[in-house]
Amino acid sequence: MRKIIVGSRRSNLALTQTNWFIDQLKAAGAPFEFEVKEIVTKGDKILDVMLSKVGGKGLFVKEIEQALINKEIDFAVHSMKDMPAVLQEGLTIGCVPEREDARDAYIANGHIRLEDLPEGAVVGTSSLRRSSQLLLMRPDLEIKWIRGNIETRLRKLRDGEYDAIILATAGLNRMGWDKDLVTHYLEPEQCIPAVGQGALGIECRSDDEELLRELAKLTEPTTHQAVTAERTFLSEMDGSCQVPIGGHAVVDGGQIRLTGFVASPDANDVFRATVMDADPVNAGKEAARMLKEQGADDVLRKVKADLDE
Numbered sequence: 068m069r070k071i072i073v074g075s076r077r078s079n080l081a082l083t084q085t086n087w088f089i090d091q092l093k094a095a096g097a098p099f100e101f102e103v104k105e106i107v108t109k110g111d112k113i114l115d116v117m118l119s120k121v122g123g124k125g126l127f128v129k130e131i132e133q134a135l136i137n138k139e140i141d142f143a144v145h146s147m148k149d150m151p152a153v154l155q156e157g158l159t160i161g162c163v164p165e166r167e168d169a170r171d172a173y174i175a176n177g178h179i180r181l182e183d184l185p186e187g188a189v190v191g192t193s194s195l196r197r198s199s200q201l202l203l204m205r206p207d208l209e210i211k212w213i214r215g216n217i218e219t220r221l222r223k224l225r226d227g228e229y230d231a232i233i234l235a236t237a238g239l240n241r242m243g244w245d246k247d248l249v250t251h252y253l254e255p256e257q258c259i260p261a262v263g264q265g266a267l268g269i270e271c272r273s274d275d276e277e278l279l280r281e282l283a284k285l286t287e288p289t290t291h292q293a294v295t296a297e298r299t300f301l302s303e304m305d306g307s308c309q310v311p312i313g314g315h316a317v318v319d320g321g322q323i324r325l326t327g328f329v330a331s332p333d334a335n336d337v338f339r340a341t342v343m344d345a346d347p348v349n350a351g352k353e354a355a356r357m358l359k360e361q362g363a364d365d366v367l368r369k370v371k372a373d374l375d376e
């Protein structure tokens with residue numbers, strides 16, 4: 068029986084997601100043995116600087132992709148939202164399993180709701196997407212960067228460094244945290260989630276047909292369509308990590324409804340568009356086209372020019 072080596076970052080969330088997916092494969096009768104190999108990525112080592120300044124989401128993925136190409140591992144389970152819009156040559160997403168909750172979770176000391184926070188309250192996030200959308204709802208808030216895994220962030224909240232923090236609901240649910248922890252959820256209408264949030268992407272070599280056959284059985288079609296629409300939108304926008312960007316799609320009666328969001332880093336310019344299309348790639352392209360037409364293109368160009376300075 069072939070032994071499949073599964074690469075995983077060593078955070079609790081990464082290992083939980085990896086073991087969850089291996090269990091799914093076993094339950095589906097995949098004819099493999101499995102071994103998990105932990106990989107420490109640059110993104111895990113650099114915890115004290117603003118992630119977007121040192122290379123963004125690719126940091127979590129690059130070493131894992133190299134291990135796939137070197138055949139040190141056979142597949143890896145990523146949070147889809149940590150995956151770059153374009154993969155390295157020779158690699159593919161072999162499976163998109165059923166999506167967890169895509170919403171952001173708002174967690175406050177004393178469970179004070181977002182609309183009831185006192186003026187100037189401190190909210191922790193390191194995501195420009197979250198901070199810009201929070202400021203649209205509550206321009207008076209102070210946004211303070213926060214880093215570390217879920218446990219570290221919750222500790223910093225309890226220690227009073229922050230009045231509230233925002234975390235991905237999916238991560239909390241996958242880790243089995245009590246839902247009472249969450250003060251309330253941010254609906255996509257208030258805060259568009261990150262592209263791919265709540266979904267997993269199983270990455271493997273494009274020529275590993277034996278493995279791809281087993282992975283394909285665990286793809287959930289509507290999640291796959293939604294994520295394809297969102298990721299097409301992301302790659303069409305061609306934004307850097309310095310641009311607040313979000314995208315969220317739901318599939319409803321054969322139609323994909325995709326909302327794209329882009330803002331300037333100071334959140335003064337905000338662009339949003341919702342499209343309906345039966346084809347996920349068309350939906351992604353059309354949402355990007357509409358946002359660019361509204362002027363999002365100028366924001367992207369300006370941020371790029373600033374980065375080159």
Ligand SMILES: NCc1[nH]cc(CCC(=O)O)c1CC(=O)O
Nearest residue numbers: 146149234235237238264265266
């Ligand atoms: N940014 C890191 C990250 N990547 C994936 C998740 C959570 C799980 C998911 O969205 O699938 C998180 C934590 C967070 O944003 O709170």
